[in-house]
Amino acid sequence: MNPTASVNDRIQLIVNGATAEAGVAACSPDLAKGPWEFDAQPPGYGPGSSMGDVIPTGSPVQGGLPTEYKTATNDELHERIRVAKETLGERVVILGHFYQREEVVRHADYLGDSYQLAVQAKNRPEAEAIIFCGVHFMAETADILSSANQAVILPNLAAGCSMADMADIDSVTQCWEELTALYGTEPDADGRVPIIPVTYMNSSAALKGFCGENGGIVCTSSNAETVLKWAFERGQRVLFFPDQHLGRNTAKAMGVPLEAMPLWHGRKPLGGNTAVELAEARVILWNGFCSVHKRFNVGQIEQARRDHPGVRVIVHPECPMPVVDAADEYGSTEYIRKAVAEATEPTTFAIGTEINMVQRLAAQYPQHTIFCLDPVVCPCSTMYRIHPGYLAWVLERLVAGEVVNQIVVPEDVALPARVALERMLAAKPV
Numbered sequence: 181m182n183p184t185a186s187v188n189d190r191i192q193l194i195v196n197g198a199t200a201e202a203g204v205a206a207c208s209p210d211l212a213k214g215p216w217e218f219d220a221q222p223p224g225y226g227p228g229s230s231m232g233d234v235i236p237t238g239s240p241v242q243g244g245l246p247t248e249y250k251t252a253t254n255d256e257l258h259e260r261i262r263v264a265k266e267t268l269g270e271r272v273v274i275l276g277h278f279y280q281r282e283e284v285v286r287h288a289d290y291l292g293d294s295y296q297l298a299v300q301a302k303n304r305p306e307a308e309a310i311i312f313c314g315v316h317f318m319a320e321t322a323d324i325l326s327s328a329n330q331a332v333i334l335p336n337l338a339a340g341c342s343m344a345d346m347a348d349i350d351s352v353t354q355c356w357e358e359l360t361a362l363y364g365t366e367p368d369a370d371g372r373v374p375i376i377p378v379t380y381m382n383s384s385a386a387l388k389g390f391c392g393e394n395g396g397i398v399c400t401s402s403n404a405e406t407v408l409k410w411a412f413e414r415g416q417r418v419l420f421f422p423d424q425h426l427g428r429n430t431a432k433a434m435g436v437p438l439e440a441m442p443l444w445h446g447r448k449p450l451g452g453n454t455a456v457e458l459a460e461a462r463v464i465l466w467n468g469f470c471s472v473h474k475r476f477n478v479g480q481i482e483q484a485r486r487d488h489p490g491v492r493v494i495v496h497p498e499c500p501m502p503v504v505d506a507a508d509e510y511g512s513t514e515y516i517r518k519a520v521a522e523a524t525e526p527t528t529f530a531i532g533t534e535i536n537m538v539q540r541l542a543a544q545y546p547q548h549t550i551f552c553l554d555p556v557v558c559p560c561s562t563m564y565r566i567h568p569g570y571l572a573w574v575l576e577r578l579v580a581g582e583v584v585n586q587i588v589v590p591e592d593v594a595l596p597a598r599v600a601l602e603r604m605l606a607a608k609p610v
């Protein structure tokens with residue numbers, strides 16, 4: 181991979197004052213440190229986009245990483261990873277998310293969004309170990325969909341997702357009880373039940389299990405519209421969690437009026453809504469968001485249009501609605517990747533998604549001008565925790581016959597979660 185694709189290299193240059201990029205900054209100087217500096221206790225998610233979010237108590241903590249992996253250079257780690265992977269051969273498969281660091285992605289067998297990687301996990305039954313270079317909920321999903329004899333490994337256990345952490349099973353269960361008390365459980369004349377739960381892939385296995393048990397389904401940003409259609413065929417309304425923006429942007433595009441999309445605030449009776457508002461609701465939105473995509477705003481789009489007349493602005497549907505409305509197009513990470521890959525004429529793209537993906541696209545397609553709408557370099561804090569040192573460590577432990585950092589979803593959770601995931605896989609992406 182072209183070295184200019186490395187966000188980490190760019191951050192080091194910015195933080196050390198060694199770059200001539202005018203007006204460009206990193207959102208935290210701590211990004212230049214190794215993630216192990218933030219692993220011992222979880223006071224926050226670490227440097228990056230979700231620094232200001234509150235990490236729930238009980239979140240997984242990585243703990244120690246042997247010093248040799250912290251002090252090795254990137255070149256040394258690259259070589260150790262390469263050798264360990266070669267030794268393991270077909271016994272291991274490495275999955276890398278689009279938002280992952282370049283130094284890790286270069287070793288991935290598959291690069292993709294959470295939907296594509298979930299499918300890959302399911303399609304590689306011969307691999308004894310699946311190393312998921314993404315975040316915690318993705319590794320849980322891989323464990324649910326993979327075979328019982330496969331070990332799913334998350335190189336750094338502290339790589340969670342601040343959005344997924346905004347909806348926990350207790351709060352969603354409480355919300356569900358209030359809603360079913362309000363709506364009852366009787367289907368209407370068309371056989372549609374009062375409410376269907378839909379969880380975004382970016383949620384805990386427990387919430388996927390909740391959906392499986394309550395007639396619901398999982399969605400990703402690639403298939404949210406297909407999944408909402410699936411839900412409206414079976415239910416009068418939807419409870420959508422945890423990402424309010426994906427829910428609102430998708431339902432709005434399907435013609436659901438904003439007044440029929442109340443926001444549910446946990447801890448307030450009826451989520452802070454009246455019974456009348458909820459009676460008229462089509463989509464009840466959980467009050468969650470992604471701190472990476474929340475950084476984008478309409479002013480950035482206006483600036484891009486001033487600076488680059490004719491620019492093509494594409495944003496992710498986790499962005500707030502005004503940003504999606506102001507953009508030329510919106511879509512999942514795979515949609516964005518394809519839009520760039522398929523552009524036949526040299527084009528200027530301003531992209532509203534995570535910086536690692538944007539910078540990789542810029543390096544891969546030099547015939548285009550590609551930049552991130554956000555001028556501040558601020559990667560996803562949690563994805564950033566998968567440093568190549570952790571990848572080298574888990575691989576070398578595997579070579580030594582030891583499985584570390586295995587993610588195991590208990591079978592009583594995995595069973596209903598698999599039901600909700602299989603419904604999604606059968607519903608097919610748009």
Ligand code: SF4
Pocket residue numbers: 230279315340341342343344382470471472473534560561562563
């Ligand atoms: S980009 Fe946002 S939704 Fe994706 S893993 Fe990071 S915090 Fe979670």
